[in-house]
Amino acid sequence: MNEKQTISSALLKESYSVYTHSSGLRVLLYPMTQFSSTYALFGTYYGSSDEWLVKADGTRVRIPDGTAHFLEHKLFEDEDGDVSRHFAKIGAVSNAYTSFESTAYLFSTSSEVETAVEALVKFVQTPYFTKETIQKELGIIGQEIRMYEDDPNWRVFFNLIGNLYHHHPIKIDIAGTDDSIAAITPQMLYDCYETYYNPANMALVIVGNFDEEKICELLDRVLRTDLQAKPAEKPPIDEPDSIVRAYSEQTLSVSAPLFHIGFKEHPVSSEEELPTQLAYTILHELLVGKSSTLYQQMYEEKLINTAFDKYVFIGRGFLSSIFSGESAYADEIADRILAEVQRMRENGIEEDAFERARRALYGQAVMMFSEVDQVAGALLSAHFSNRSLYDTLSILSSMKKETLEQILDSAFSKERMSISMVVPVSHE
């Protein structure tokens, strides 16, 4: 390990170390030695929405939809089969996931941390793809795709993304389709691996009960040093501000209509992601949080039920506010939200409500630090957006209600609003 940087929080009386390995890999070690377990994530900033592979000569190759996810499944296998066995031997749990923008491999263990770290590093840094193993995976992933096709909560969300975005690759289904994954070859997986699993694109996060010195020694021994640090080039995303369609509806076997109301907002730079996310989160609370008058009214009028939720969907080149729930009256709910936005624009934000929302968010941010796995997940995503894990606390304490009022002026526009519905099959 070369450089070491220590990041501390006076409030929590905790700190973590960020090391840079000679290969360019960042290693983030967060000791929580009072706990029994250790949770590690080896992640790359490469997800389902990276649709292009930029080669050394600058040419771009379109990757089949679902490749990042397919690669995740296959990297989980070495020459002798599923790598879970290395972890199962010591009782550790291992897994992996692919999201829109990142892929991560993880374990949780309460014994032999070093054995587990070594196994994790080795399998992630040793790709093994063959025609046969790819063929075998088609059936398994095919069943995973089927499972998502039947998942109404996933469909209603995904259809909304399709309504809001013209070209942005977040509209690509994470697992791809039967047809797209059928085109995947071993060479393609190796090419993607070479580009996107370069150490400069990756981070290793370890949180919990471990000996920092021993882990560093181990990593110096097992991390690959034959790779040249080369951050993957990601072509800019060309996406207009306008939406594709204002409404979509899909029929599925569900008990009640599900809705997602989305507002497409102008995306922000990666440095601005976290403050923007927090600002929108507070705005959502002020508009339709549980302590708001609008929530109370809609709830008592039975327009919404306890399934009502809201979140900020944000990443490279995209930003949307999403309000979701179960109701046949999404139009009415959308109108009420728009009216409340207008009212708040005119009257400004109430100081008292702003303080309460900020206080609640502060509490939630502190709560996260009680669990090893939550800290690990948050640390990896903070790292990929170039943030320290404690930034949430400091951004919240310096947040001004005027900033929110500024956002409110242009956000939540009716022209950039779309509704996605999943409605029950009618048996007539």
Place this chain on the structure above:
Amino acid sequence: MHTEEIGSGVWFHTLRDSRFKTNRISVHFLSPLLMDTAAGNALISKVLRRSSEQYPDYQSLAKALEHLYGAYIESGVQKRGDCQVVTTAITGIDDRFSLDNASISAQMAEVLSGILLHPVIEHGALNPRYVETEKKSLIESIEALVNEKRAYAVARALRALCDGQAHGIPVYGEKEQVEALTGEELLAQYVQLIKHCPVHIFFVGCGDDKPAKQIFADAFSGIDREPFAVSCLSPLAEKPFFTVSETLDVAQAKMVMLMHSPISGNDVNLSAMRVAVSILGGTPMSKLFLNVREKESLCYYCAARYDSYKGIMAIDCGVEEEQCEQAKEAILKQVEALKAGDFTEEEIEYAKQSLANGYRCVYESDVSAENFFFGQLLLGTNNTPQEQFEQMMKVQKEDVVKAAQTLSLSLVYVLKGEGEA
């Protein structure tokens, strides 16, 4: 864990743990699972959490919670064997992270005891303002069970197997029962619930439990308690093997196989059974995962788990409809291998290590610690994770085989697509 009886049939359990930054207080009312009261109890838990005398509407309650640094309330009913557990919990940050020296955990206890024991009662009805909204919400929850296809298939299978028995009663009751409930009936049932049900309160966190304990002791002292003895354990009535097939608009079929064994509750062979189930389908090194998924590529998930209250092993998978028969055979082949002792020492070791990891991680979160100890209490074993771990590590191959051989196939349930009619 430290336990104290703070009222008649009211136990306060404390797990102090300095590693947490939070405190969680949960109150569990232990009710028998009965067709007549299941829907009412489920509705009571939803109606109570909306308000209290002090915070008469949900908006004022929500504001108070935000003021308590985003403390949050969770409530609901759960099925544990023959019992319906009515739970309401509050979680929030510890006092030391308060920015204004507030005693957060004491205030959390006040809010929670107010919700449970000082609800709004008007015109002889329980919280009438919220009865209709919560009825609608509960009915929607009942109807929404179908949305999660995997869980839905398992629930349908269990219901078919335990038809006519307490364990077969749906934990939210029936839709029609919810529809028929009135605020007056709810109040009558609520009075019975707080009078007769054993109550277990857990305090799990880094803070001082004394103020909360005192608050609940005072609150329950005002109630005329006559607690009943409630047990969640009873043997499952034997039935000959049968199959059930249902249709729904799904792309992927779901198959659930239920197997029954007399090993349940505080049976000494439970550790051996847990190892057996783990070898069969508890980990990615299990027989089902390696054979049915990895070797035959039939499923994305195929797993087994065991309900220790009733002695029921559930194996479930998502599979192409036309491959159901093939998957069933592949699964049964693995069950037979388990019963025949056709597994290696290595497989036992994998299973044990996975269970050991689980026991070592019991204290890693407030909810998991609470779940473990509450489960022990209901099963009548009262072991610590360490004791359970030691028992499990002593299990030998012959114990596993013996436990596995007590399993008999009771039901194969398939949820299929509707196809062309």
